Amino acid sequence: MDISSVLQGGYHHPLARKWQAQRQLTKSMLMYPIFITDDPDACVSISSLPGQSRWGVNKLEAFLGPLVKKGLQSVILFGVPLKCTKDGRGTPADDPSGPVILAIQKIRQLFPTVYIACDVCLCEYTDHGHCGLLNNDGTINNTPSAARIAEVAVNYAKAGAHCVAPSDMMDGRIKAIKRGLIDAGLGNKCTLMSYSAKFASALYGPFREAAGSAPSHGDRKCYQLPPSGKGLARRAIQRDTAEGADIIMVKPALPYLDIIGDAAELAKDLPIACYQVSGEFAMIHAGANAGVYDLRTMAFETVDSMLRAGATLILTYFTPEFLDWLEA
Numbered sequence: 542m543d544i545s546s547v548l549q550g551g552y553h554h555p556l557a558r559k560w561q562a563q564r565q566l567t568k569s570m571l572m573y574p575i576f577i578t579d580d581p582d583a584c585v586s587i588s589s590l591p592g593q594s595r596w597g598v599n600k601l602e603a604f605l606g607p608l609v610k611k612g613l614q615s616v617i618l619f620g621v622p623l624k625c626t627k628d629g630r631g632t633p634a635d636d637p638s639g640p641v642i643l644a645i646q647k648i649r650q651l652f653p654t655v656y657i658a659c660d661v662c663l664c665e666y667t668d669h670g671h672c673g674l675l676n677n678d679g680t681i682n683n684t685p686s687a688a689r690i691a692e693v694a695v696n697y698a699k700a701g702a703h704c705v706a707p708s709d710m711m712d713g714r715i716k717a718i719k720r721g722l723i724d725a726g727l728g729n730k731c732t733l734m735s736y737s738a739k740f741a742s743a744l745y746g747p748f749r750e751a752a753g754s755a756p757s758h759g760d761r762k763c764y765q766l767p768p769s770g771k772g773l774a775r776r777a778i779q780r781d782t783a784e785g786a787d788i789i790m791v792k793p794a795l796p797y798l799d800i801i802g803d804a805a806e807l808a809k810d811l812p813i814a815c816y817q818v819s820g821e822f823a824m825i826h827a828g829a830n831a832g833v834y835d836l837r838t839m840a841f842e843t844v845d846s847m848l849r850a851g852a853t854l855i856l857t858y859f860t861p862e863f864l865d866w867l868e869a
């Protein structure tokens with residue numbers, strides 16, 4: 542056999558196999574999506590998301606304490622208000638007594654080392670369930686939507702969020718948020734993580750069930766990207782980078798590894814996040830429950846593919862497990 546044909550010598554040993562990875566998962570790369578509801582003492586499991594619950598702020602110490610001890614370093618908060626009065630502009634989104642702002646203050650007080658990101662969107666707070674404000678004909682009214690998203694983001698930052706992450710997909714919201722943060726004197730104190738390449742995916746069902754955030758009519762195809770839209774994704778990544786994003790996110794992750802690669806190419810000087818969304822998480826669990834594969838092995842294999850594609854930050858509901866698995 543020709544000398545150049547022999548590769549197996551480079552990975553015959555378990556340690557040598559580790560060295561083959563350009564980037565390996567570490568605890569600091571994990572950001573844990575958590576659901577905060579407006580019943581302060583709630584702990585309600587989410588049937589569609591194995592092991593996940595909606596938490597009241599009074600339960601956050603018991604919930605997050607053990608995870609912080611295991612090395613949890615960042616969370617991203619999703620408000621799931623069940624008692625508020627929703628309206629056309631998502632008024633409850635930045636209610637100072639709402640679940641997100643109360644959770645920011647509670648986590649800052651309890652766990653000062655934990656980096657707090659906040660998802661910024663209106664769909665959990667509007668009576669129509671869309672991510673922006675609507676025209677009378679039910680279509681998105683983009684300009685006031687971006688302004689409202691920016692207002693909510695700045696209020697989360699004022700409440701102490703280390704990062705705001707707009708998942709709404711309105712055009713121009715990154716520039717609007719950055720301008721708002723700067724005008725509030727927070728431009729250098731709050732990270733702007735943009736869901737730049739966020740697709741109109743079939744994989745959000747469990748989240749929408751958990752958050753009660755499905756649109757009351759129509760769908761989100763006019764503002765989330767078409768799954769086939771590689772060029773659109775590349776343009777959105779470049780646009781958001783130019784508008785002041787500090788982190789670029791691709792979402793969902795596994796069906797969009799090529800887009801993660803595009804982001805790593807186009808925004809090579811920024812951290813690249815990807816979100817292993819609720820449907821991906823549920824799918825991996827379903828396959829393991831069906832005996833198709835071992836859960837831990839598949840969770841690592843999917844995340845390794847995201848790292849290989851260029852991701853440096855992983856939003857995943859497997860965070861608690863990875864904190865244990867990375868210790869093993």
Ligand SMILES: NCC[C@H](CC(=O)O)[C@@H](CN)CCC(=O)O
Binds near residue numbers: 744747
């Ligand atoms: N702001 C939109 C919420 C949204 C997707 C959707 O429902 O369209 C995601 C949260 N950012 C869903 C995340 C998930 O499925 O885990």
Ligand SMILES: [Zn+2]
Binds near residue numbers: 664
């Ligand atoms: Zn939304």
